[in-house]
Amino acid sequence: MNSSALTTSSILLALVALLSAPTVVSGLLDEDSNSTEIPTETCESITAILCTEGNNLNALCEAVAISDLSDDLAEDAWTIFAPTDDAFEALGRDNLDSLVFGNDTVALTDLLLFHIVPGVSLTTDLLPCEAGNNLLEMANGRDSRTLCTGKITPIEQRGQFNDKADAPAFIDTDIVACNGVIHTLNKVMLYEALPYDIPEGEPTPEIIATPDATPDATRAPDTTPDTSRNVDPESEKPECQTIAKLACSSSDFSIICTLLTENGLIDDLDDGEWTIFVPTNAAFDQAPRIPSDVGIGFVLEGHVVVGATIASEDLVCTKKTEMANGMNTRTVCKDDQVFQKGAGNAEDRRPEIVERDIEACNGIMHIINEVILP
Numbered sequence: 001m002n003s004s005a006l007t008t009s010s011i012l013l014a015l016v017a018l019l020s021a022p023t024v025v026s027g028l029l030d031e032d033s034n035s036t037e038i039p040t041e042t043c044e045s046i047t048a049i050l051c052t053e054g055n056n057l058n059a060l061c062e063a064v065a066i067s068d069l070s071d072d073l074a075e076d077a078w079t080i081f082a083p084t085d086d087a088f089e090a091l092g093r094d095n096l097d098s099l100v101f102g103n104d105t106v107a108l109t110d111l112l113l114f115h116i117v118p119g120v121s122l123t124t125d126l127l128p129c130e131a132g133n134n135l136l137e138m139a140n141g142r143d144s145r146t147l148c149t150g151k152i153t154p155i156e157q158r159g160q161f162n163d164k165a166d167a168p169a170f171i172d173t174d175i176v177a178c179n180g181v182i183h184t185l186n187k188v189m190l191y192e193a194l195p196y197d198i199p200e201g202e203p204t205p206e207i208i209a210t211p212d213a214t215p216d217a218t219r220a221p222d223t224t225p226d227t228s229r230n231v232d233p234e235s236e237k238p239e240c241q242t243i244a245k246l247a248c249s250s251s252d253f254s255i256i257c258t259l260l261t262e263n264g265l266i267d268d269l270d271d272g273e274w275t276i277f278v279p280t281n282a283a284f285d286q287a288p289r290i291p292s293d294v295g296i297g298f299v300l301e302g303h304v305v306v307g308a309t310i311a312s313e314d315l316v317c318t319k320k321t322e323m324a325n326g327m328n329t330r331t332v333c334k335d336d337q338v339f340q341k342g343a344g345n346a347e348d349r350r351p352e353i354v355e356r357d358i359e360a361c362n363g364i365m366h367i368i369n370e371v372i373l374p
Contacts, residue, residue, distance in 0.1 A: 043176070043177065044178060045075070045178050045179055046078055046177045046178075046182060047061075047064065047070045047073045049175065050064060050080070050082060050182070056084045056184075057082055057184070058085055059083075059088040060082055060083060060084075060088070060112075064112060066105055066108060067105055067108055069109070073179075076118075077119055077121050077179055078116055078117065078119075078120075078179060078180035079117040079120060079122040079181055079183075080115060080116055080180065080181070081115045081116075081144075081157050081168070081185050081189060082182050082184045082185065083115065083184075083185050083187065083188045084186060086186070087168070090187065090188075090199075091188055091194065092196060092197075092199040094195070094196035095198070098194075098196065099111065110191075111188070111190075111191075113139035114144065114190075115138070115188075115189055116139040117136055118139045121181045122136075123173075124154050124170075124173045124174055124183070125152075127148075127154045127157075128146050129146060130272070134146045134147070134148070134271065134272070140191070142159070142160075144189055145157070147167065147271055154170060154173075155169060156168060156170070157170070157185060157189060158189060158190075159189040159190045160190070160191055161190040161194075162187065162189060162190050164270065166187070168186060168187035168188065168189050169185065169186050169187070170184070170185060171186050172184045240361040241360055241361060242270045242271075242361050243269040243270070243274045243360045243363045244266050244267070244269035244270040245360075246365050247278055247365065248260075252280050253278055253280065254281060255281045255284040255285075256278055256284070256300070259296060260300060263296060263297040263300060265297070265301070269304075269362075271362065273306075273307050273308060273309060274304055274306065274307075274308075274362060274363035274364075275305040275308055275310040275363055275364050275366075276303055276304050277304075277340050277365075277366050277368045277372060278365055278367050278368065279303070279351070279368050279369070279370065279372070280369060282369070283370050284371060287370070287371040288373070294374065298325050299371065299372075301325035302325045302327055302342060302372050302373075302374050304323060304324040305321060305322070305323060305324065306324045310364065311357050312338065312356040315340070317331055317332065317338075318330065318332070321340075325374065327342070329372055332350055337352055338352070338356075339351055339352050339353065340366070340368060340372060341372070342373045351368040353366045353368055354367050354369050
């Protein structure tokens with residue numbers, strides 16, 4: 001490929017160059033399994049739809065052919081998250097060259113398999129929106145995460161190495177094929193880091209495939225600065241932080257931040273809606289040893305309420321609250337003190353809420369001085 005600016009045509013030329021590459025995927029379909037019968041009416045297979053001329057999925061079509069997945073995707077049942085030509089182009093020349101012109105096509109095939117859910121047709125109403133349970137296992141064995149708005153409408157599907165501020169957004173959804181469903185994305189999903197940095201381009205507008213997301217074209221945003229003061233009004237607006245970022249925002253909470261990260265829970269707190277009771281470092285330092293048959297992950301989940309923002313004024317004295325681990329905590333009130341007690345906390349070591357109602361973009365945080373014990 002020459003050194004001129006990357007174009008869709010150059011991607012296709014690169015991809016076509018390996019059409020004769022050896023097959024690296026074997027046994028993707030079980031020959032003994034019951035394949036989905038393709039209807040006899042005039043529907044098209046996933047492969048046929050991906051390779052329809054003019055649909056902005058030509059690069060994906062060629063990549064599927066190179067990886068020897070065309071026949072697989074023409075039968076059985078699949079859900080495909082399909083990056084557009086522009087999405088592939090945005091990866092940059094160096095990354096595309098490394099995928100296509102390497103010694104084999106393993107890296108390209110793994111990347112494609114990360115965009116496929118085998119054996120099931122998931123329309124948008126079936127994608128997992130529930131906070132804490134919004135992971136999909138893809139065909140390469142890695143998980144992607146569904147991000148939703150209003151708890152019911154999927155807007156993004158990202159891998160661990162996608163920029164959370166610019167994650168792959170749905171462009172068109174629920175494209176029905178004879179053997180599955182296709183959702184198009186404006187970015188390539190990434191389960192691992194690419195060998196080269198993605199070139200910086202012009203900021204892309206938010207793309208959400210829902211009618212409710214259409215901006216009001218009749219009213220332009222008011223960008224006139226407040227000339228009565230020598231301060232930019234935008235600079236005075238506090239930056240909204242997720243629960244995950246708040247929990248890791250202070251050295252006083254470094255222990256729970258580390259534990260949440262090590263136990264694979266920190267990403268969950270970046271999405272969805274949560275209430276979290278955060279023990280200080282001192283609380284962990286004085287906590288009793290956690291039994292090995294309980295596990296620290298179970299204890300951490302006992303500090304979190306899924307799918308609700310519970311302000312301190314909504315905590316009812318003596319009332320139980322179900323936590324993410326399925327156990328209950330109880331709100332205890334004494335004079336002006338409020339405690340959130342687990343079944344394993346002694347009466348003289350009840351976790352007291354010492355700082356209340358720290359608001360996040362996706363929930364609320366309360367600071368406690370003891371670890372909640374199940």
